[in-house]
Structures are given as structure tokens and as C-alpha cells.
Amino acid sequence: MTEILAAIFILSGVAFMMIASIGIIRFPDFYIRMSVVTKASTIGLGLLLTGVGIYFNTIETIIKTISISVFVVLSSPISSHVIAKAASLIRVPFWRQTNLDDYLKAKETPDDPQFSD
Amino acid sequence: MWFYIINFFVAIFATITLRNNIEVLYVSGLLTLIAFLLCILILWLLSALYSRDRFSQFSSIINLTIFFIKELIVANLRVSYEVLTPRNNLKPAVISVPLAIDTELEIMILANMITLTPGTLSIDVAEDHRHLYVHTLYTEGDLETFRRNIKQGFEKKLLATRIK
Numbered sequence A: 001m002t003e004i005l006a007a008i009f010i011l012s013g014v015a016f017m018m019i020a021s022i023g024i025i026r027f028p029d030f031y032i033r034m035s036v037v038t039k040a041s042t043i044g045l046g047l048l049l050t051g052v053g054i055y056f057n058t059i060e061t062i063i064k065t066i067s068i069s070v071f072v073v074l075s076s077p078i079s080s081h082v083i084a085k086a087a088s089l090i091r092v093p094f095w096r097q098t099n100l101d102d103y104l105k106a107k108e109t110p111d112d113p114q115f116s117d
Numbered sequence B: 001m002w003f004y005i006i007n008f009f010v011a012i013f014a015t016i017t018l019r020n021n022i023e024v025l026y027v028s029g030l031l032t033l034i035a036f037l038l039c040i041l042i043l044w045l046l047s048a049l050y051s052r053d054r055f056s057q058f059s060s061i062i063n064l065t066i067f068f069i070k071e072l073i074v075a076n077l078r079v080s081y082e083v084l085t086p087r088n089n090l091k092p093a094v095i096s097v098p099l100a101i102d103t104e105l106e107i108m109i110l111a112n113m114i115t116l117t118p119g120t121l122s123i124d125v126a127e128d129h130r131h132l133y134v135h136t137l138y139t140e141g142d143l144e145t146f147r148r149n150i151k152q153g154f155e156k157k158l159l160a161t162r163i164k
Helices: A002-026 A030-056 A059-089 A101-107 B002-018 B022-046 B053-084 B104-116 B143-159
Strands: B093-098 B120-125 B131-136
Touching (some): A002 A030, A002 B053, A030 B104, A030 B131, A059 B104, A059 B120, A101 B093, B093 B143, B104 B143, B131 B143
């Protein structure tokens, strides 16, 4: 019973990670890919660690899995925020259909925005 | 308040490390939980004498956490559906959300929650800390709807955690 439950959690976590990596290939633009990647680190890793904790079912493992998920939740948005800010600073091109009105108005950049296909 | 919460976890950790036995853990964990709830009850009764702000802050933090987890699951399923279906109906946009919160800690929490939700990504904060630039995959209707969703959802619940 424990094994089946653990297998369900681990397999669904792996499935979410696989969907995220398919999304990295399919989506057209750097920023859209970035926001898809966060899925692998939140739900995917969370489900996987829950499955590991259920399977081993000892105190050490449960404490370690809980602290891993807490540190991931603390650190992963900061890193992706910094990467996105760096990308917008060096003008990584946006997708053609992105609605950039607000951003351009705020930045007051005179030159054209860069778009990619 | 926070002292008792930390004390609760320290007690659980102590029982864990002393006796590495899972049944003992459940029983002693239950006892510690009952003791914790009794402490909270006594504190709540005592706080009638001065102020109950801390308790409302605690309940609104729990409210925010539940709302965030719900948003996380909904956005996950939505982006998964988007990846797996062949047609894409993405309407990405970069939207500047005006902020009602002003301290740096609250802005950090709001930006982190937006980034953790799949499909939205906080790109930048304006220099005067009044706007947050959010990259989103979906803009239903116009940009104003998205702004209102963020302000009514995350930001309102985040404002509720302030101590009056």
C-alpha cells in the first residue's frame, strides 16, 4: 500500500517534470519558457519528494524532504527572477505576439522592441 | 505567538531525535499538538485584556498560504493542458501592476509568489517601488482584468497580514 502510494506520487511528479521539459521545447520565447520551468521545480519536485518521504517513512527522510522543499521554494523564484531581469536588461527578444505596451511605456525606450518568431 | 510555534517544532524535533520510532512519534506528536493548542487557547483568553492583532495576523497568514496553494495547483493544471494540446492560444503580455504594498519584504513575497505560480513571471520592479512588471501567458480580455485579479487576490490577502 505504501509502495503504491509512493509510486503514484513519484510518477505524477516525474510526469509534471516531463510536461515542463516538453514545454521548454515547444514554447516560442525565452520568457514563456522560463515561466514554464517553474512548474518542474514547484509541483514536480514537491510531489517527488513527498513520494520519497512516504516510501522510506523514517524520520530522517521526512525531515530532509521537508527542508529540501522549503529551500527550493525559497530559492528558485529568486533565481528565476534574477535570470528574467538580466534577460530583459540585455534585451533578449520577446515573442512577436507579446503585448508590450505597459513595459515600453514604463521604460520609455525610444528604440524598437525586439521580437523573435 | 511565534515563540510558541517555534517551541512546538523544537518539541517535535526533540521527540524525533530521542526515540527514532514512528509510533512513539505519532503519540508524542499528538500530545505536543494538544499542548500547543492549549497554549494558544490560554494566550487567546489572555489577549482579551490588551489586543488581538497578532491572532488575526496568524489567521490571515494561513488564509494567504491556502489561497497560494490553490492558485499554484490551478495554474499548474492550466499550463500542463496548454503544453499537451497541439494548438496554442497563448496571449503573452508584460503588464505593470501598481502596488499598494510598500515595504520591501511584502514586495519580495508578492514577487516570489507570482514567480512560483506557473505561467506568470515577475520581471522587474520599478525604481520607486510602485510598479511590478509581470510577464504572463494569458490575458483574458484586457490588461485591466489581470491587474484586478492580482490586486484582488494576492495583494489584498497580503495586505490583510499587516498588523493594524
